[in-house]
Amino acid sequence: MSDSQDKEQGKYRPLSYFQLMEISLRELLVEKGILTNAQVDAEVENMRSRTPERGARVVARAWVDPGFKTRLLQSGTKACEELGLDLPGLKLIAVENTPQVHNAIVCTLCSCYPRMLLGIPPDWYKSRNYRSRMVREPRAVLREFGLSIPPDVEVRVHDSTADMRYMVLPMRPAGTDGWSEGRLAALVSRDSMIGVAVPKGPND
Amino acid sequence: MIGRRHHDMGGQPGAKVEPLEHDYADWERRIDAMAVLLWGQKGTRKLFSVDEHRNAIESLPPAAYDSMAYYEKWIVALSQCMVQRGVVTGEELARKMQDVLFMRQHHDMGGRPAGKVEPTEHDYEEWERRVDALSVLLGSRKILTVDERRRAIESLPPDAYDAMSYYERWTAALAQTLIQRGVITVEELARKMNERS
Amino acid sequence: MSEARFKPGERVKVLKAYPPGHIRTPHYIRGCVGEVERICGAFPNPEELAQMRDGLPPQPLYRVRFLQKNIWPDYAGSPSDVLEVEIYQHWLEPA
Numbered sequence: 109m110s111d112s113q114d115k116e117q118g119k120y121r122p123l124s125y126f127q128l129m130e131i132s133l134r135e136l137l138v139e140k141g142i143l144t145n146a147q148v149d150a151e152v153e154n155m156r157s158r159t160p161e162r163g164a165r166v167v168a169r170a171w172v173d174p175g176f177k178t179r180l181l182q183s184g185t186k187a188c189e190e191l192g193l194d195l196p197g198l199k200l201i202a203v204e205n206t207p208q209v210h211n212a213i214v215c216t217l218c219s220c221y222p223r224m225l226l227g228i229p230p231d232w233y234k235s236r237n238y239r240s241r242m243v244r245e246p247r248a249v250l251r252e253f254g255l256s257i258p259p260d261v262e263v264r265v266h267d268s269t270a271d272m273r274y275m276v277l278p279m280r281p282a283g284t285d286g287w288s289e290g291r292l293a294a295l296v297s298r299d300s301m302i303g304v305a306v307p308k309g310p311n312d
Numbered sequence: 313m314i315g316r317r318h319h320d321m322g323g324q325p326g327a328k329v330e331p332l333e334h335d336y337a338d339w340e341r342r343i344d345a346m347a348v349l350l351w352g353q354k355g356t357r358k359l360f361s362v363d364e365h366r367n368a369i370e371s372l373p374p375a376a377y378d379s380m381a382y383y384e385k386w387i388v389a390l391s392q393c394m395v396q397r398g399v400v401t402g403e404e405l406a407r408k409m410q411d412v413l414f415m416r417q418h419h420d421m422g423g424r425p426a427g428k429v430e431p432t433e434h435d436y437e438e439w440e441r442r443v444d445a446l447s448v449l450l451g452s453r454k455i456l457t458v459d460e461r462r463r464a465i466e467s468l469p470p471d472a473y474d475a476m477s478y479y480e481r482w483t484a485a486l487a488q489t490l491i492q493r494g495v496i497t498v499e500e501l502a503r504k505m506n507e508r509s
Numbered sequence: 510m511s512e513a514r515f516k517p518g519e520r521v522k523v524l525k526a527y528p529p530g531h532i533r534t535p536h537y538i539r540g541c542v543g544e545v546e547r548i549c550g551a552f553p554n555p556e557e558l559a560q561m562r563d564g565l566p567p568q569p570l571y572r573v574r575f576l577q578k579n580i581w582p583d584y585a586g587s588p589s590d591v592l593e594v595e596i597y598q599h600w601l602e603p604a
Binding site for chain 2: 123124126127128129130131132133134135136137140142143147148149151152154155156196214216217219228230231232234235236237238239240241243244249252253267
């Protein structure tokens with residue numbers, strides 16, 4: 109484990125109460141034969157490997173392949189699995205941005221997020237301010253993120269309160285005809301799949 | 313002829329005086345106490361005067377004045393004065409009354425007023441990633457469910473919920489759930505934390 | 510699983526109930542009227558799972574669509590803005 113690394117880097121800090129609790133819980137579980145440290149390390153690495161780039165690949169595929177897009181909107185997890193992504197337990201709903209509708213995702217009750225696809229959510233997604241205001245004044249929150257949605261476009265907020273998890277399928281930027289999937293995927297940010305941003309344009 | 317205000321009842325006809333008394337309930341005593349403090353009578357900062365309070369009571373419609381109990385009139389008057397003086401807004405008070413009446417749980421915050429969303433992120437520390445990993449592993453082995461962990465988080469007192477970071481809450485919830493499930497005992501955890509500190 | 514009572518397109522009302530315990534129906538949506546957008550499937554009841562019980566039989570889960578202006582009296586966005594929330598069947602009644 110890396111706690112000693114802090115000492116080597118000269119940034120030694122005494123353990124906080126909760127760090128102490130984590131170590132203690134883990135050691136007890138190991139002593140009781142319920143888990144091993146290797147399993148925990150492997151799971152940490154597994155989660156580290158789940159990054160927004162995985163979602164960006166899904167978006168790029170949907171942009172170039174209309175059949176895939178239809179399947180994605182119908183049955184999110186199954187479609188993602190076509191790309192070889194492993195998504196244990198994920199029940200994904202992909203919601204499509206159109207010229208008439210802009211989607212955004214929040215979990216007001218805790219922090220539900222498609223982790224198995226996109227990895228761990230950012231702090232702000234789990235913050236009191238986002239969880240409180242996104243359902244009530246989404247346009248104001250989006251403006252704080254620099255995104256202004258015209259009044260004639262419907263803002264559709266999804267509060268992931270139960271078993272489903274959501275990703276936004278953003279609109280493909282203009283001026284990207286003929287681009288490869290890899291090049292398209294690079295335009296897709298994590299925030300555009302949450303719905304607080306839109307993908308970069310070809311000239312950004 | 314100037315009309316007599318309803319509360320101003322000296323000299324009016326009335327019925328026999330019933331010698332009613334009741335042991336004041338705690339909520340009534342608290343209203344009395346709050347009023348005295350808010351009028352600045354105990355060295356506290358005066359937020360409004362006793363006369364504003366009286367005026368608020370006297371402004372009640374006669375039917376309300378007659379059917380409301382003494383301290384019911386007082387608490388309505390205190391609310392009226394606080395709103396009038398800008399100590400609270402009507403909306404804040406209405407929302408707080410809804411919360412109290414319907415026992416909104418602290419974590420259930422959709423729609424509450426809040427500040428600007430700061431787009432902060434941090435590189436997750438190893439110990440935080442391990443908490444995440446432990447939760448996933450224990451869930452997939454059906455040793456505990458995410459629902460139990462969520463309930464443990466939601467049971468945290470509001471000030472703890474707000475003061476603790478996201479993974480601190482998860483750690484506390486993991487401990488509580490493992491204890492509840494009988495996987496570890498409180499004593500074992502206490503001893504281990506002592507050893508490792 | 511318990512039988513699905515509602516169909517997509519049907520108008521439903523969220524119960525105005527305030528039980529203690531772990532609840533996945535947010536406070537702000539209780540009492541509101543919306544339209545079933547889809548049935549998500551049936552899942553063990555999280556209220557029961559949170560109490561270390563098995564939450565069976567699985568309960569139908571719906572996505573319900575609400576107009577924002579029907580939820581918040583002072584909603585400042587567009588009249589067509591929408592909020593979609595997942596709600597378990599036992600929290601819904603016909604509207």
